[in-house]
Every structure is written in C-alpha cells, then in structure tokens.
Amino acid sequence: MSAPLICPSILASDFARLGEEVRAIEAAGADWVHVDVMDGHFVPNLTIGPDVVKALRPHSSLPFDVHLMTAPVDNWLEAYREAGADILSIHPESGPHTHRTLGRIRQLGAKAGLVLNPATPVAILEEVVEAVDVVLIMSVNPGYGGQKFIDASTRKIERVRAILDRVGSPAHLQVDGGVTVDTIGACVSAGADALVAGTAVFKGGPGAYAPNIAALKAAGSRAA
DSSP states (O other): OOOOEEEEBGGGSOGGGHHHHHHHHHHTTOSOEEEEEEBSSSSSOBOOOHHHHHHHGGGOOSOEEEEEEOSSOGGGHHHHHHHTOSEEEEOGGGSSOHHHHHHHHHHTTSEEEEEEOTTSOTHHHHHHGGGOSEEEEESSOTTOSSOOOOTTHHHHHHHHHHHHHHHTOOOEEEEESSOOTTTHHHHHHHTOOEEEESHHHHTTOHHHHHHHHHHHHHHHHHHO
16 A cells, blocks of 8 residues: 655754755655745744745755645745745635635646635535645644644545545645644545644654654555
8 A cells, every 4th residue: 555645844843954854854755845834914823934945945856835824825826936836735714716826826837735724614625626736634723833633634534535536636635733653544544645744753853754754654554
C-alpha cells in the first residue's frame, strides 16, 4: 500500500534557521513543504510573508504548499505565486467569490486548494469541486500549532472523500491539525492521502526528522 504524502509545517520549525530546516526535511523524506500564512486578522497569529517564501524557494525542490489564512485573500495570490508557491489553499470565508479565487489561482499556474475549517460546511465543496486540486480539512481551529486533533474530523474526511470519489476528482485530500502517529491512521482510513504535521516532524531536532517522517508514513500505510 502506498504511503500518504507527509507535508511538514514549517510553523513548527526553528525560525532562526529556516533555510536549513527546509533542506533538512527534504533530505528526511518530506513530500511537500507546508507554509502556514497567518495575517493576525483572519486568524490570531502573524507568520510568513511572501518575501520569506521567496527566500526559502532556492533551498528546496519540493512543492511549496501555501495555506493562506488571510482576509481578504485575493490581494495575496500573485505575491505568493511569484514567491514560489506551487499550491495555494484558501478558505471560503476569506473572500466573497470562492469559485473566482480558485480559478485565479489556476490561472497563475498554481494548484488550487479549498480549506474547510471545523465549522465550515462540507456542502460548499459540492459547488466548486471541479475547481480544486486539493481539499484541506482542518482538524483543529486554525491559528496556532500544537493543538489537539478534533476527533469528529474523521467523519468530515469521510464525507469529503465520498464527494471526490463520486465525481471522479483526482484532488488530494489533506488534513492539518494534531496529526501524529496516533491520529494519522484514522485520517488515512477515512480517505486522506496528504497529511500536514508540525510538531510530529520537528520534535527532537534535525537528527530526528527522518525517523519521525518514516514513522508517520508507516502508520499511515498500515491504515491505507
């Protein structure tokens, strides 16, 4: 059985040595580099601007998976794409025209992601499913790293997987929030194929990144 994609969130990395951290997770077997962009308005935290993404881009050949927690979001699409984002994921609550925003992301040459918060209805996906390349299920409320996985998220993952399968969508189903070796199995069993992990990857320092990622892949593979 194929292992799920592991997308380390650099929100949990050492910000004093971001370039080294990105190189280290690629060498350790990461599949995507997950970049959490928070604006201090849409969510109560402030993190990574496009200039930082641009500075990091030469340090890795992996896809840069940029999760935009900004409102209004449309103002930032071009800047993050030009900085090197390969995937741009947006929340339907962050702008008035979700379908248009997803289309604009694709026009820019990036893959378009739709993010569903714990309280965001799955039904919105039905209206834009043909416009998405990634569906990201938040299994915590966004804004901070290190939160506990919301158990009810597995039911949401199942419902999203059913929609994607029904229409034959090749979109990745990604989960972010509290993903560990103890929770990844439930996510994969429910239909996820890409997992964002922060603390579970970066704990223990660079020497632990490879075994941490391997453990997550192994736990996910057992549930696939």
